[in-house]
Amino acid sequence: MNAPTLSPGRLAALGRSELTLLVRNRATLSVAVLMPASMVFVLRTIVGGDGAADAARATLTGGIGMVLLLVVYMNLVSAYVARREELVLKRLRTGEAGDLEILAGTALPAAVIALVQIAALAVAGAAVLGAPMPRNPALVLAGVLAALPLLAGMAALTSAFTRSVETAGLTTLPLFLVSALGSGLFADPDALPATVASVCELLPLSGVMALVRAGWSGGTGAYELLGAAITTLAWITVTVFAVQRWFRWEPRR
Incomplete structure (x- = not known):
């Protein structure tokens, strides 16, 4: 890769170009905009809790995870593959x-x-589901912001093993399922057996979701928060290295 530089002007221009392409692709735009909202309704019927507030809170934290996976990770895999195959990159x-x-x-x-x-989601959750607002919004924001480079990097890495936009749904499925089932989107990790929970804590999105849950409900100790932050930072570092090594800039032959 070339030297890592960031020019706000060039970044904004590239972003506008990508947004134009996204708006023109109605199928991709629908997945990015409508799918997360529909998945939240599905989550609402799946997630349980000790009370309405607990269920609403679990729905919203799970919904945040779904937005990150669907909009950032899965959408970006398709975008990187499409731009590569069209020689845009x-x-x-x-x-x-x-x-x-x-x-x-x-x-x-x-x-x-x-x-x-x-x-x-946060505003609608309070208005429609009766969920309490986050006790520590800064912690929720920190988790979400950390997820953006992590999942963008994961998307770039996954695109290296994706031959076409049509196969992106298959190559993104493993991380989606592992994160949904093991990182606490659909079920509380504390409900898992101790050995399984220990392994799930090391999954790519587990640290992010731990920060989001802690920011929303509170009651998490400094040791657990530090562990979640270290896990997330470690995955970002590994992902950046892997992208530098394996990302493909030219079409697969």
């Missing part, structure tokens, strides 16, 4: 934009859409 790389700017610019619209949807 190769052409961009011959210009002034650096590798990091190209990848970040492609991810920018998805990140903004995810942040807007998460904010809307």
Whole structure:
């Protein structure tokens, strides 16, 4: 990769171009905008709790995880693969934009859409589901912001093993299922057997979801929060290294 630089002007231009392509692709736009909302309704029927407030809180934290996975991760895998196969990435790389700017610019619209949807979820949760507002909003925001580079990197890495946009649904399925079942989106990790829970704590999205849950409900000790932060940072570091090593800028042959 080229030297990692970030020019706000070039980043904004790349982001606008990607947003234009996203708006033109109605199927992808529908998945990015409508699918998370529908999944929250599904979560509402699945998630249980000791009371209405607990169930509403679990629904919203699970909904945040679904937005991150669907809008950032799965949508970006398709975007990176499409731009690669259309030689867009190769052409961009011959210009002034650096590798990091190209990848970040492609991810920018998805990140903004995810942040807007998460904010809307918090407001709608309080208004419709009767969920309490986060006890520590800064901790929720920290978890969400940490998830953006993590999942964007995961998307770039997954795209290296994805031959076409049509197969993106298959290559993204493993991380989606593992995160949904093991990182606490659908079920409380504390309800799992101790050995299984210990393994699930090390999954890519587990640290992020631990921060989000702690920010929403409170009651989490500093040791657990530190562990969640270290896990997330470790995964970001590993992902960045893997993207530098294996990301493909030219079409697969």
